[in-house]
Amino acid sequence: MDNKQPSSSSSKNWFGLMNEDLLQNILCRLPAKSFASAACVSKSWNKVCSRILSRPKIASAVSLKSSLHIAVKEVLDKVLSEPIRPHFAIANVGTGSCLEKVLPLLLSTLGSQTPIILSSVNGIIGRDALTDEFREVKFSSNEYINDNIDLHAGIVLTIGFVPGLKVDVIPLLRTTQVPQVSMIDQFVMDIRNYTISVSDCTSPIGIIMFGDEDIEQKSIIEKLDYAMSRETVIVGDEGSHFLYRSRNDLRNVRDGPKHYLDAVALVFASDRDKPQGTGEIQFHVALSKGVSAVGPRHKAVSVRTNNSDYVTWLTAKREGGQVLDGEQILDNIYDELGNRVASSELYIGVTKRRKCSSGSEKAGRITSLAFHGVAGGDEEYLYVDGFGIKSGDYFQFYHPDPNSALASCQTVSMHFRNMKLNSYSKNLQTRGAADNVGRKEVLGGFIFSCCGRGDTFFGRVNVDSSPFLENFPEVPLAGIYCAGEIGRGSSSLMGQESQEESSVRCCLHYYSTVYLLMSYTPAPSEQ
Structure with a gap:
């Protein structure tokens, strides 16, 4: 029996004779490090590797x-x-x-x-x-x-x-x-x-x-x-x-x-230099709100700041009413909350109309909604976290609401389902050239959820992840629990229920979950 090993030249000839389909079948099974090494073997191998890894x-x-x-x-x-x-x-x-x-x-x-x-x-x-x-x-x-x-x-x-x-x-x-x-x-x-x-x-x-x-x-x-x-x-x-x-x-x-x-x-x-025939990656953002408004709007009257404690002191009045101190304001809100007061945190959402600029550009006015945690109140003032409130600003109280958050999660899930169905419908209408033309593929998702949510908030597990799990169970998903969720986008999925709400910007949320979904629409030339 001849135990002679094949020479390096004969091995190269064997690899050279391997057809591209077989080579692709082998290379696509490699882990990332080995795949990267294989792409450096020759121009033909690199071409096959590029074809395997052509999509996001x-x-x-x-x-x-x-x-x-x-x-x-x-x-x-x-x-x-x-x-x-x-x-x-x-x-x-x-x-x-x-x-x-x-x-x-x-x-x-x-x-x-x-x-x-x-x-x-x-x-x-x-x-x-x-x-x-x-x-x-x-x-x-x-x-x-x-x-x-x-x-x-x-x-x-x-x-x-x-x-x-x-x-x-x-x-x-x-x-x-x-x-x-x-x-x-x-x-x-x-x-x-x-x-x-x-x-x-x-x-x-x-x-x-x-x-x-x-x-x-x-x-x-x-x-x-x-x-x-x-x-x-x-x-x-x-x-x-x-x-x-x-x-x-x-x-x-x-x-x-x-x-x-x-x-x-x-x-x-x-990328302005992206290869010809590369499709389009899109970011889609959605919001599950976790707070509900309680009580009427108030107007800030007297506003002071305590720099050492990073707290704002204020008095306010209800629309058409008299000026109230912090104790009076909170007593009214607690009456509105009823038996929910014992376990409920409180925030005020302040509507601010301010000038804003970037660098040397001309300043413009924006209207925004900013949340401030309520730290307490006494016979003089209501105390809230943070700065930036001015006399004349309007605000409303908000409290964490699991029922509202659950309904909001279900709304996000419904929108994701419609997105998936619309993509499938578009794919059916465009068949004839290539099955994937026009079809939006979901690549992956990110979740940024308030650390106050989760199983203790809802009484059951995986609620925050349910919009992804119900609609894209095979899609890679990663998430974190935050101490303040950043979420900004032009999408109707940002929880704005009226035209008035859509004109007020809110990018920093509390007791919410922000969803980022990444999708890919192949170019017409992709097969």
Whole structure:
């Protein structure tokens, strides 16, 4: 028996004789790292790899292992188990995880040129990397749920391949020498300049944003809302801790003696140089409201601020009534709430009409709705969190309402179902050239849900995720529990029920869930 091994030249000839269909069948089964190596073997292999990975792709996974290294390895192995080229990554970890230890682990596998945002959050949502079980997990003060799950620990990782888009991380820096408002203007200009450099637009198609929990984000988000096109979707978490890695090393600045990081944005912009025949990626945003109005509108009369406690003191009057102190105002609201008062937090939603500008551009007026938590009241004042309220502003009280939130989730689910049916109907009408022409494919989704929601709010599990699970059960989905949900879009899915509501901007929500759905419409030339 001849045990002689084939020569390297004969092996090359064998690979050369392999037809493209067989080669494609083999390569499409490779994990991402091996797939990337295969694409470098030859021009013909690269061509086949490009055909395999020609369409956008999202991959996500959750691990709740208490060991940091094991958890990170599990999610990386899962998201890289199939062919994909990471154009961006978002990782969210529990408060028990050290961000400075997690980021190098991600960079060592995904590479320093992959834009990454890593944040610590109040909970994570997604499918388990090993079991594929869907989980909504809020991190708890309890140490362990069992030997393997630490309720301070856990990670959800999402990576995306998005041909036709350019993606990078833009930080909002603050220095002791420059006022914060100037840095916000610079943040807006940095996003615009990046977008202009890679596309034909001044506004990106989407921004996923994370704010520092110790920094007031309202003014930042209001400025972004004013400066960006109405078509730009903005979602994210108002209050977290984060680290990031940008493709541009000049942007990779850490907190230190000269700079502080107030927020960071993952910016998605259209690629002006996208290959011919590449379809269109779209961002769709929807909102499940979690608060309901209670009582009549009030008008702020006397307004004072306490800078040390970051609290506003105010008196107010009901329309056509006398001036009321804080105790009188709250007594009236408690009467309206009845037996719901014991467990109900309170917010005021203030309608503000203000001048706003971006950089040297001419200022314009916007009307916005801003929520402030109610801190208490006495015989002098009503006390609310935050600043920015003026005498003459109108406000209304709101309280968390599980029934309203559940109905709102069902409305979002209905809209997602209609979107799916409309896409299928359009596909049927356009058949004849290619079955996929005109059909919108859902790539993946993100959820930004208030940390006050979840099973304790609704009395059952997976309510916040139900719009995705009911309509797109096979689609990759990742989510987090936030301390303030950022959600802005031109879509009718933002919970605006009247023309009056649609004229009032509200981008920062409470007790809500913001849904981001990414879709892809193939180009007519794609088969």
